[in-house]
Amino acid sequence: MRRWLVQLGAVFVKEVRQTVQDKRLVGLLTVAPFVQLLLFGFAIDLGVDQVPTVVVDMDASAESRSTVDAMLADGTLASVDHVDSVGAAEAQLEDGRAAVALVVPQDFARDLSRGTPTQVQVILDGTDPTRSGVASGAASRYLGGRGLELARQQLDRVTGGRLKLPAVEIRPRLLFNPELSSAVFMVPGIAGMLLLIITTLVTAMGLSREAEVGTLEQVRVTPLPTPLLMLGKIGPYVIVGLLDVTLAIAAGAWVFDMPLRGSMLLFYVLTAAYLLNTVGLGLLISTMSKTQQQAFIGAFVVILPAMLLSGTMTPIHAMPDWLQPITLINPLRFYLEGVRGILLKGATLSDIWVQLVVLLVYGVFILGGASLRFRKTVA
Amino acid sequence: MSEVHTPGGAPAAGPPAGHPAGHPAGHPARSRSDRTRRFFIRVGALAAKEALHIRRDPRTLYLGLILPLVMLLLFGFGISFEIDHIPLAVSDQDHTPESRALVDDFVAANEFELVGNVPDADAATEVLAAGRSSAVLTIPQGYAESLSRGETATVGLLLDAVDVSSTQQSLARADVMAQVATGRVAAASGLMPAGGANLPLSARTWTRFNPAGRSSLYLVPGVTAYVLALVAVLLTSLAVAREWERGSMEQLFATPVGRLEIVIGKLLPYLGMGAVQVLLVLTAGAWVFGLPFRGSLPVLALASVLFMLGMLGQGLLISVITRNQMVATQASMLSAMLPSMLLSGFMFPIQNMPLPLRVFSHIVPARYYIAVLRGVLLRGNGVSELWPELLPLALFAGLMIAVSTARFQRKLA
Numbered sequence: 001m002r003r004w005l006v007q008l009g010a011v012f013v014k015e016v017r018q019t020v021q022d023k024r025l026v027g028l029l030t031v032a033p034f035v036q037l038l039l040f041g042f043a044i045d046l047g048v049d050q051v052p053t054v055v056v057d058m059d060a061s062a063e064s065r066s067t068v069d070a071m072l073a074d075g076t077l078a079s080v081d082h083v084d085s086v087g088a089a090e091a092q093l094e095d096g097r098a099a100v101a102l103v104v105p106q107d108f109a110r111d112l113s114r115g116t117p118t119q120v121q122v123i124l125d126g127t128d129p130t131r132s133g134v135a136s137g138a139a140s141r142y143l144g145g146r147g148l149e150l151a152r153q154q155l156d157r158v159t160g161g162r163l164k165l166p167a168v169e170i171r172p173r174l175l176f177n178p179e180l181s182s183a184v185f186m187v188p189g190i191a192g193m194l195l196l197i198i199t200t201l202v203t204a205m206g207l208s209r210e211a212e213v214g215t216l217e218q219v220r221v222t223p224l225p226t227p228l229l230m231l232g233k234i235g236p237y238v239i240v241g242l243l244d245v246t247l248a249i250a251a252g253a254w255v256f257d258m259p260l261r262g263s264m265l266l267f268y269v270l271t272a273a274y275l276l277n278t279v280g281l282g283l284l285i286s287t288m289s290k291t292q293q294q295a296f297i298g299a300f301v302v303i304l305p306a307m308l309l310s311g312t313m314t315p316i317h318a319m320p321d322w323l324q325p326i327t328l329i330n331p332l333r334f335y336l337e338g339v340r341g342i343l344l345k346g347a348t349l350s351d352i353w354v355q356l357v358v359l360l361v362y363g364v365f366i367l368g369g370a371s372l373r374f375r376k377t378v379a
Numbered sequence: 380m381s382e383v384h385t386p387g388g389a390p391a392a393g394p395p396a397g398h399p400a401g402h403p404a405g406h407p408a409r410s411r412s413d414r415t416r417r418f419f420i421r422v423g424a425l426a427a428k429e430a431l432h433i434r435r436d437p438r439t440l441y442l443g444l445i446l447p448l449v450m451l452l453l454f455g456f457g458i459s460f461e462i463d464h465i466p467l468a469v470s471d472q473d474h475t476p477e478s479r480a481l482v483d484d485f486v487a488a489n490e491f492e493l494v495g496n497v498p499d500a501d502a503a504t505e506v507l508a509a510g511r512s513s514a515v516l517t518i519p520q521g522y523a524e525s526l527s528r529g530e531t532a533t534v535g536l537l538l539d540a541v542d543v544s545s546t547q548q549s550l551a552r553a554d555v556m557a558q559v560a561t562g563r564v565a566a567a568s569g570l571m572p573a574g575g576a577n578l579p580l581s582a583r584t585w586t587r588f589n590p591a592g593r594s595s596l597y598l599v600p601g602v603t604a605y606v607l608a609l610v611a612v613l614l615t616s617l618a619v620a621r622e623w624e625r626g627s628m629e630q631l632f633a634t635p636v637g638r639l640e641i642v643i644g645k646l647l648p649y650l651g652m653g654a655v656q657v658l659l660v661l662t663a664g665a666w667v668f669g670l671p672f673r674g675s676l677p678v679l680a681l682a683s684v685l686f687m688l689g690m691l692g693q694g695l696l697i698s699v700i701t702r703n704q705m706v707a708t709q710a711s712m713l714s715a716m717l718p719s720m721l722l723s724g725f726m727f728p729i730q731n732m733p734l735p736l737r738v739f740s741h742i743v744p745a746r747y748y749i750a751v752l753r754g755v756l757l758r759g760n761g762v763s764e765l766w767p768e769l770l771p772l773a774l775f776a777g778l779m780i781a782v783s784t785a786r787f788q789r790k791l792a
Contacts, residue, residue, distance in 0.1 A: 028709075036717075043721050045731035046544045067580075093587065095764040096754065112579060119583040126589035127757050128597055130460045130544055131728070137551025140582040144558040147578030151565075154579065164529030166568060168481065168560035170553045171533050174540035175507055182543045293617075296708060297438050304450070308457040313726070315513075315545055317466060317492075318459040341510055344541050351509035 007224055011232025019206075019236060029202065033194045033244045034251060040190045041183040041256050048134040050078040054089045054098035057082065063109035067120065068102060070146070076138035077102075089123065099125040100135050115154050176259075176345050184259070187252035188339040189312035191245055192332050195271075196278050196306060199241045201299045203234060203282025208295040211286070226375045234279045241275045242268065249343070261346035270338045270356055276363025277331040283370035306332045334358045421636050425644025429618065433648060439614060443652050447606040447660050454602050455595035455668050458726070462545050467491040468512040470503055477523035477564075481534065484560050485516060490552050500537075507539045514538050514549055526564050588757045595668040600752030601725030603660045604686070604745040605716070607653050611690030612697065612715035615649050616707040619698035638788045646691045653687040661756075673759030678769070682751040685772040689744050690715065692779025699786045719745035744775045 019025055053072070057064050072079055080098055083089050089101035103121035111118035122139045124132040152165045177184050210216040219229060249267075252258035281302060289295040309323070310332040316324055327333045338355035341347030349356070433439050467485060471478050485491045494512050497503050503515040517535035525532040536553050540546045562578075589596050622628040631641055664670035693715060701707045721727065722736060723745035729737060740746050747768040754760035754768070762769070 039717075039721065039736075043732050043736050044727045046727070047731065048544075048547060048728075050730070090587075094758050094760065096750070096758070115579055117579055117581070119581050122582050122584040124584060124586040125758075126586040126592055127753055128728070129589060129592035129594050130548075132586055132589075133461070133592060134547050134551060136582075136584045136586070137548075137554065140558075140584065141551070141554040143580055143582040144554070144578070147580040148558070148561060150579040166526040166529045166561070166564045167531040168526070168557050168564060169531050169533045170536050170557040172536045172538055172550055172553055174538050174546065175504065177540040177543070177546075180540060180543045180546060185541055185543050293704065294438065297442065305453055305457075308453045314458050314460060315462060315465075315542060317464045318462040320456055323456050337510055340541055341508065345508040345510070345539070347508050347510070 004225075004228060008228050008232050008235075011224065011229055012235050015233055015236045019240075025202070029198060029240050029244070030247070033198060034247050036194060037187070037190050037248050037251050038255065040186060041252070044186050045182045046130070046185075047180055047182060048131050049075050051076060051100055051131055051135045052080040052098045053077040053100040053102060053135075054081045054083055054092045055079055056084070056086055056089045056101060056103045058084075058106045059104050059108035061109035063112055064104040067108070067146075068104060071102065071120075071139060071142050074138065074142075077135060086123075093123060093125050096125075099128070099131060100139070102139070112150070115150075181256065183252070183256035184344065186312075187248065187256060187258050188343060189310070189336055191248040191252070192274070192310070192335050192339065193307050193312060194248060195241050195245055195274065196303055196332055197299075198244060199237050199275060199278040200282040200285070200303060201296070202240070203237050203279050204285040204289070204295040204299045205292050206237075207233065207283065207286035208289045208292050212291055227371065230283070230371055230374055234283065237279055237282070238272070238275050241278070242271060245271050258343065260343055262342035262348065266349060266352075267339065267342050270335065270342065270352070270359065273356060273359035273363055274331060274335040276367050277359060280363060280367035280370045283374055284366065287370065287373040287376075306330055309333070310336055312336060331359055331362050334362075418637075418640060421640045422644045422647065425636065425641060426647040429645055430648040430651075432618065433652070442614060443610050443656065444659065446609070447602070447656050448663055450606060451599065451602050451660055451663055452667070454598045455664070458594060458598060460544060460594035460597070461592050462548050463488075463490045464492045465490060465514060465545065465549055466494045466512045468495050468497050468503065468506050468515045469493065470497045470499060470515060470517045472520045473518050473522040475523035477526060478518045480563070481518060481522075481556075481560050482516065484556055484563070503537050507537065510539075512539075513542075513545065529568070593668065595664075596670055596757060597753075598726065599660065599664040599668065599670050600749045600756065601720075601723065601745075602664075603657060603752060604723060604748045605719050605725065606656055606660065607683075607687060607748075608690055608715045608719040608745060610656060611649060611653055611687050612694040613708065613711040614652075615646060615691055615694030616697040616701070616711050617704055618649075619645060619695060620702055620704045620707040623698065623702040624704060639784065642695065642784055642787060646695065649691060649694075650684075650687055653690075654683070657683050670756060672756055674755035675761040676755075678751065678760075678762050678765055679755045682748055682755075682765075682769060682772055685769065685776045686744055686748040689772065689776040689779045692776065692781075692783045696779065696783035696786060699783060718743045722746065723749050725749060741771075742775075744772055747772050 019029070055068055057068060068079075071077060077100055081092065083092070086101070086103055089098070089103065092098040093101055101121075101123040103123065105118060105121070108118055108120075110116075120139075120143055122136060124136055126132045148165075148167060152167075155163060155165050174180070207216075210219075249258075249260070253260055282299070285295055285298040285302065289298050309319075309327045309330050311327070312332075316327050316333065319327070334355040338347075338352045338359070341352045341355075433443070469482055471482065482493070486493050491514065495506075497506055497515060500517065503517065506512045506515060515537040517537065519532075519534065522532045522534065536549075538546055538549055586592065619628075622631070632638075636644075661670065661672075665672065694711065697707050697710045697714070701710055718740075719725070722729070722732075722740040722743045724740075725745070729740050729746070732740070750768045751765050751772075754765050758764075
């Protein structure tokens with residue numbers, strides 16, 4: 001038992017020394033993730049506001065001006081120009097200077113005062129569906145609400161206050177991220193993504209470098225049992241992963257005010273379970289590649305779908321039905337659910353035990369399979 | 380393949396195309412057309428050699444031709460900004476036909492999907508924390524009664540706001556639901572005719588260019604730019620760096636082939652591959668996702684060539700500077716692929732970024748290329764709308780090709 005520990009320690013120390021010697025690798029492992037987290041955190045703001053809007057006011061009355069002002073008031077739409085004709089507004093939509101056109105018809109004020117139904121036309125550039133969706137929501141929110149209010153006043157006038165128009169009001173309350181900060185949403189996803197990129201890529205390329213250079217052969221003649229050799233080799237990468245995730249979470253909390261609501265112990269347990277998967281994948285890829293370049297491409301082929309099919313950017317329930325079951329084999333999906341639960345919502349073990357168990361099972365499975373293959377390649 | 384570039388029948392007569400031998404220095408009577416012919420033969424030979432390299436290496440072919448399709452499908456299906464089937468839990472404390480009708484309003488359009496019932500507010504928060512639902516609708520006791528008295532009944536909607544764009548859409552939809560429910564209730568009370576357009580004031584919306592709001596149509600241009608950047612920068616920098624690493628570049632220089640001929644010969648096959656990629660992605664986009672093509676084809680072709688030339692120049696520059704495949708990979712990822720993904724308007728709106736990033740995005744060529752693609756494909760634009768995008772693309776291409784060829788020539792002199 002003691003001899004094993006000594007042997008394990010020796011491989012571990014050798015691996016750490018070798019990693020630290022390569023300055024570029026140290027940068028790749030520590031500075032790069034940090035910079036990328038900041039870059040992504042600052043660059044990604046999925047919120048929609050200040051949508052450029054061109055106004056066509058064909059009525060030019062006090063009533064039409066106040067309606068337009070009220071529609072622009074909450075900042076979702078921002079007026080960039082006033083033009084005289086619908087054609088001119090459409091030209092602005094076509095060359096991308098504006099994304100929304102508000103057209104107030106002639107006789108708008110007269111129709112409103114007589115109670116004749118009238119409409120403000122909202123023309124949207126649908127190229128970016130998120131933007132057009134939010135813009136159209138903002139426009140119809142104001143107009144619909146004002147329309148109901150006018151209907152109520154009309155009824156009041158006609159019946160002299162005897163009859164009232166019933167109405168349903170929905171009062172939303174935002175939990176967990178009431179400021180609607182995109183960075184808070186993205187940081188756990190970026191952390192999971194960076195862990196996948198770094199640990200998988202570095203493990204895969206590190207091991208295939210040894211195969212390329214031929215040092216793996218040399219290790220074979222030492223009296224080391226293969227499992228120890230493997231543990232010693234992946235150990236440092238697991239520690240690097242834990243270090244990186246700590247950096248990422250700290251940066252998220254300080255720079256982007258991300259809350260840390262749940263148990264940190266649970267968070268690290270979940271991360272360790274996830275790292276079993278990523279390091280195992282790296283090991284698996286290295287057993288399938290002869291050169292570093294092959295390992296790089298292999299890792300790229302795994303990482304890209306894992307990122308896109310994880311719910312990092314858009315929720316899984318928005319994917320087509322046939323695609324959703326495929327995400328069930330993606331460890332990143334479960335890690336992400338768990339981390340968002342723990343950090344942002346204060347989820348406890350009873351809330352996320354499913355994710356933890358899945359990660360553990362997948363991790364043991366992947367790492368086990370990879371070790372078997374690794375043993376074959378070495379032996 | 381190289382024969383395309385050589386004037387008819389000429390090369391067969393000469394020595395093997397790969398090794399133009401017997402080149403007497405300073406032949407006095409060589410005509411201009413003869414020099415041009417030799418230029419084309421050498422470039423063609425180099426291009427053929429490079430094309431052979433590509434064909435022999437299945438990984439390059441995978442990166443060049445399969446990966447673009449895989450990415451197109453992943454982005455097109457996997458990323459969806461039009462978020463429906465939002466999981467909704469209901470806490471109905473009223474238990475009336477009226478309250479059930481409100482729930483029906485929510486789930487009618489598939490925007491929300493009923494996942495269960497919760498007894499009270501505490502349970503609602505718990506359901507959200509555990510991620511079993513994204514929204515909880517709470518209908519208070521007395522909901523139907525207040526409506527029957529002609530009052531305004533307030534219901535609560537508790538939202539998991541972690542996902543920003545989902546939340547914004549849920550909020551917008553909740554407003555629409557309130558208007559739908561009000562219209563239904565008012566119509567049922569006989570005080571107002573059915574149908575929203577009968578309100579004294581309402582909105583009439585008309586969505587152009589992408590009326591169904593499909594995010595795949597929005598994303599395909601970005602995928603095109605990204606895979607082009609991947610192939611043009613990463614593959615060329617690797618291909619040229621490999622020649623430096625193995626020392627075969629020095630051997631090439633010992634032959635009578637000129638530096639410019641080497642550059643053109645090396646880059647030509649990748650230019651061809653890029654052209655195939657653009658066609659592949661756009662055709663597959665049209666076929667799988669119904670991507671339209673409304674604008675000017677020449678503008679699209681011009682922009683694609685300019686963008687590719689710029690990216691090829693960048694790849695060449697990286698390989699001349701690094702001369703090492705591993706470092707070239709890193710440099711390509713950082714200088715071309717990351718900005719093309721993050722700072723190009725591919726998925727993340729540029730106008731929301733902090734000022735330094737917004738300024739920086741102006742030197743990311745993918746930004747202009749994606750704008751051209753969206754303009755031509757979706758909005759039906761031509762050169763009159765898109766010249767402000769074409770100009771920077773041309774500038775970038777000219778600059779990159781000039782700088783990289785100059786460095787390439789100096790490196791060896």
